[in-house]
Amino acid sequence: MIFLKLALKSLKNRMLATGLTVLSISLSIGLLLTVERAQRAAEDGFNQTISKTDLIVGARSGPLQLVLYTVFNIGNATHNISFSTYQEIAKHPAIAWTIPYSLGDGHRGFRVVGTNQDFFKYYHFRKNQKVGFAAGRPFQELTDVVIGSEVARQLQYKMGQNIVVSHGVTKEEGFQHHDDLPFQISGIMAATGTPLDRAVYISLEAMEALHLEHSENLKKENIKPDAITSFFVGTHSRLDILKLQREINAFAKEPLLAIIPGVALAELWEGLSYAERILRLISLMVLIVGFMAMLIALTTTLNERRREMAILRAVGAQSKHILGLLVFESALLTFLGVVGGVILSLGLVAALAPWIESKFGLYLAGSALTQTELFYILGALAAGTVIGLIPAFKAQNQALKDGLSVRF
Amino acid sequence: MSLNSPLIEIRDLHFTYEGQATPTLFVPEFTVDSGEELFLFGPSGSGKTTLLEIISGVLAPQSGCLRILGQDLTKMTPAQRDAFRAEHVGYVFQSFNLIPYLSVYENIELPIRLSAVRKQRLGTVDVDMVIRAICGNLGISDLLDKNVTQISVGQQQRVAVARALLGKPQLLLCDEPTSALDTDHREKFLRLLFELAELYETTVVFVSHDRNIEKLFSRSLSMNTINKATS
Structure with missing residues (x-):
């Protein structure tokens, strides 16, 4: 598929901006996943302060x-x-x-x-x-x-x-x-x-x-x-x-x-979980900031890319191809960012787990990717793609307006 | 398409840009025959580029008749016009013809990647051989693997011609492709262009404000005589 190649080459050509965008998404996804993991560890740890006692x-x-x-x-x-x-x-x-x-x-x-x-x-x-x-x-x-x-x-x-x-x-x-x-x-x-x-x-x-x-x-x-x-x-x-x-x-x-200690502990945790909710809220906001960075990175390059769009139109690309190209680019950036974030989170947890265990008594055991994490990952992928529609529609409209001549 | 019917046939064509009060183009009659090398001249603002964009199917006229290769473009959807352009039209810009992040070779092969019909027209011949043959004719064989930012403006224009003619489109539209070149290169460029266009049986419509090159074409027309929109 020619547009896949175009998107990849175009992103590669803007390596620095692409890299920074992916990094910002990676960091925010990494933060979100790590916070989620730590919260689960804290809750598990809390609920298992005592076990086997009926x-x-x-x-x-x-x-x-x-x-x-x-x-x-x-x-x-x-x-x-x-x-x-x-x-x-x-x-x-x-x-x-x-x-x-x-x-x-x-x-x-x-x-x-x-x-x-x-x-x-x-x-x-x-x-x-x-x-x-x-x-x-x-x-x-x-x-x-x-x-x-x-x-x-x-x-x-x-x-x-x-x-x-x-x-x-x-x-x-x-x-x-x-x-x-x-x-x-x-x-x-x-x-x-x-x-x-x-x-x-x-x-x-x-x-x-x-x-x-x-x-x-x-x-x-x-x-x-x-x-x-x-x-x-x-x-x-x-x-x-x-x-x-x-x-x-x-x-x-x-x-x-x-x-029954389990019941009492769960109730107690419910009472304490406002802190957990705030932490999750903050990391979700960081994720939004990450996506804003992507939106800015994609939108600011649109003007420079009008010429490129005109050339593609001249060789027969439909305006919906332009839309697809841009959406694919942001989806790809998001995907790379999410993959980076997951690796970052897993790496961070693996590297810091012994220290966190000894320092805070927080045991980061259990599976790294639960349904919640999967939900976040899919949500981020969807959000990134939807956000990508904004510059994509802008580029499509611009391409329709420009035709083959770019009048700045 | 009968032998006598023109390649491009325009009648009573009106075009007004969105948000503008006066029409940019009103073309009562304009025809281009197959195999012509037509020179259209006029100052900037005379509607040269607009006319080319309408012929290429990027812009749609508000009214009038536009037939190319016997097909009525005014009855096509935008997507059909895009496909029509991909199959039948080559386009060369004044400058910046090439996508900066693709190599020279990748730029040239764009049209056959976008249009299966255009690729089929190459026949059973190997795509790579066709590209190398065109580039050989244009004297740019040694540039194929280069980055487009590494080559000169004159070379870029020749690469653009190679791309526009790959897959033998019936129509080549040129929007002042020589204005960035000096006089010597201008003539050389045009002779190469015509040579290839004749070889591929491609009709050339060339717009420019520079009448020094007029003599090289088989026919020459002023935009004034075609475009009756008062501006």
Whole structure:
């Protein structure tokens, strides 16, 4: 096809303008796709802050509050659950495992969590990731403490170091210190990219001991916790979740609230997604700017190309051929721009993924091109072609008006 | 087409540019016979180029009769006129005849790429050989692979003639193709042009304001005698 050749040669002849136009479209498509990918990663990461846990149970309050103080270390519980209630529910035949969670103490701005070995066994995030150790091991002794990776990094703690845990989540010396019970770091957790990194973990018994009047010569075996803040539940069968949730919510002896973490997280993300929408809006605007650059590049050359159009008319080209030529040029520019943008985005993500993971805990996993991306790509191709109609119609009209003589 | 009917036949043709009050062209009668080398002269603004554009089918007259090769152009759609031009007409401009981003060779082969009929007229002969033969006649064989910006204006005009005559169109329209050339080259250029036109049996209609070359043509007419539009 002669017009294909003409378009290619013409674009090649205007290499600089063509290159810059393709680059501007590439950059905006690349930005759009990368933002989309990062958003999805952020949402996935957020929704998978906790996984495999079927229910989170706490004293009756709001679902949002419960998920915030258990999963995100934000805020406090208003009531506790008695330990006997916890033990009673944990025996329910539908339940496979539980993780007790006791909150309330802090260490230099980081939350202290009282839990047991089941935490290391059953707590999952990002589908099937478990808590791992960068150094050391889970707590064994009463005075053992395991710290999250962020705690270790910020406070520059080393293995075996002695630390002091205070009451209430405070920074520095504000509240009373539990000086009586100095802890020793037995383990530093591997970075998870979740709020787990920003907490300190001790045993339930140690948590209880912190609040005893005399904590000298305490033995782990002698301490029985009488309350916890919440607990996580894993069921044998997913089919039991709703029934179990209803049973716990209707628990007679104590007002309890059981929530499905996935649902609560999705609701929470909905509330936060205005930022996501703004980001997407901005990258769409950048795309529009990219297309404007193409429109300008194509329109400004039209006047110089009137002669070329007259020559094509003289050798027998129809005015609709002129239209087609120009539309094809912009479609080709858009196509090249989109291809460049996809490569740019994939390259950028591949190159920066390790850094983003370690720096922001954002895991850019999952497929690079989903339906959304495909929709954007097709949309951009269509938009570029439609925008190309503007200079194309202008050129066609000009060619009709000019005929074979170009009167400037 | 009968032997006696003219190649171009115009009767009572009116043409007014859009948005203009007075007509640019009113041609009561104008005929060109097959095989002629017609020289049309007149000052700028006398409607020379407009007439050529109407004959080529790029512009459509508002009224009147326009028959070329026995076909009535006024009854054709714009697309049909474009196809007619591609098949039967060669056109040479005053200057800037060539598309800058195509090579000399690619410029020459444009008409046969656009019109299958024009290509068929080459017969079974290899296209490349035909192009090289024309260029040999015009003395531009060694320019074929060059970029059009690398060659002189005189060479460009000869390339334009090669393109216009490729595929033996019946009619060659020339809009002052010699005005950018000096006197020596002008005559040489025209002799080459006529030689090829006779070889290909192509009728030449040539417009110019420069009457120095008039004597080389078989017939000469003033635009005044054809165009009766008062301007």
